[in-house]
Amino acid sequence: MPPAGRLGAVPASVGAPSLGEQAQANINGLNVAFLDGTYNHPIFTGSKQASSQSGSCPYYTKEDVEWLKAQLQALQGEVDVLLTCEWPRGITTGIEGPLPLPQNFRPDASGSDVVSELVDLARPRYHIAGGEVIHYTRPPFFHRDLGAGIRVTRFVGLAPQGHPSKAKALHALSLVPAANMEPEALSVVPEGCTPSPFELRKAKQDQEEMAPPAAIAGPRKPLRAVQAVVVKASPWRDAGSVWAPRRRTRSWWRALGRRCTWQWTRVLL
Known part of the structure; x- marks a missing residue:
């Protein structure tokens, strides 16, 4: 057998x-x-x-x-x-x-x-x-x-x-x-x-x-929402214009760079 x-x-x-x-x-x-x-x-x-x-x-x-x-x-x-x-x-x-x-x-x-x-x-x-x-x-x-x-x-x-x-x-x-x-x-x-x-x-x-990557990974956050977060926290807002700030000192620009870098880190994470 x-x-x-x-x-x-x-x-x-x-x-x-x-x-x-x-x-x-x-x-x-x-x-x-x-x-x-x-x-x-x-x-x-x-x-x-x-x-x-x-x-x-x-x-x-x-x-x-x-x-x-x-x-x-x-x-x-x-x-x-x-x-x-x-x-x-x-x-x-x-x-x-x-x-x-x-x-x-x-x-x-x-x-x-x-x-x-x-x-x-x-x-x-x-x-x-x-x-x-x-x-x-x-x-x-x-x-x-x-x-x-x-x-x-x-x-x-x-x-x-x-x-x-x-x-x-x-x-x-x-x-x-x-x-x-x-x-x-x-x-x-x-x-x-x-x-x-x-x-x-x-x-x-x-x-x-x-299929495009977005269709596989799922819907992405609207770009407008990301921009709103950055603009709201930007020191430029105090100048009355988001895209055309008034003339500032060198120390002010350093502070601006540190603040914007921190905000972009928050958005990306």
Whole structure:
């Protein structure tokens, strides 16, 4: 028996192909893409060398991801299934109403931005991912037309096999290969479909980056109020004119400098 959360070796008689660490393969007419491993910042950026991990998914490298992206780019939205060991970050963005997820589970803080980029590029019909201890099926979401038509993705998150929660760890599919379907059939948007969560997150980030600093930091104090504080405490007020004081002695100007400096310090603090 394999340990809880791990799959045992598939017998050779079953005839199940091995996809390797990262791959795009055609299996019985289905275009299947796969990225093995999880994100680790030092290894992904090259500051630390990857090492094999016994009993768990290894860490993928930047070269692994770039190689897979090149394969996905050539398919132009005809990926039937994408398999990953991680959820994409922000997968629930764009869904209205309560989510059928545990209260302590935060999808915006879980998952990988790298996987989000892969889904956005591949636009698979199905994305099946592990990495969490829960089962979750998201409402379908559509990707904008990049030239080959609109594409719709259905996300399925699977729990580990043998987990104490007994959450669903298997999912069966019956698919006609995208290569055998009419383009119009691939572009059908089902009822309840939402915009791509990754496009929504990117649009929000772009909006925040373009917003002026005042809009992010909050409203600033009106300039008139600051000027009023300074003018009220200025020695120039006694001269009858704020901007044109009468001729004064050198000692008077020194006192003026000390007093104005103190007032500006109060305003700035």
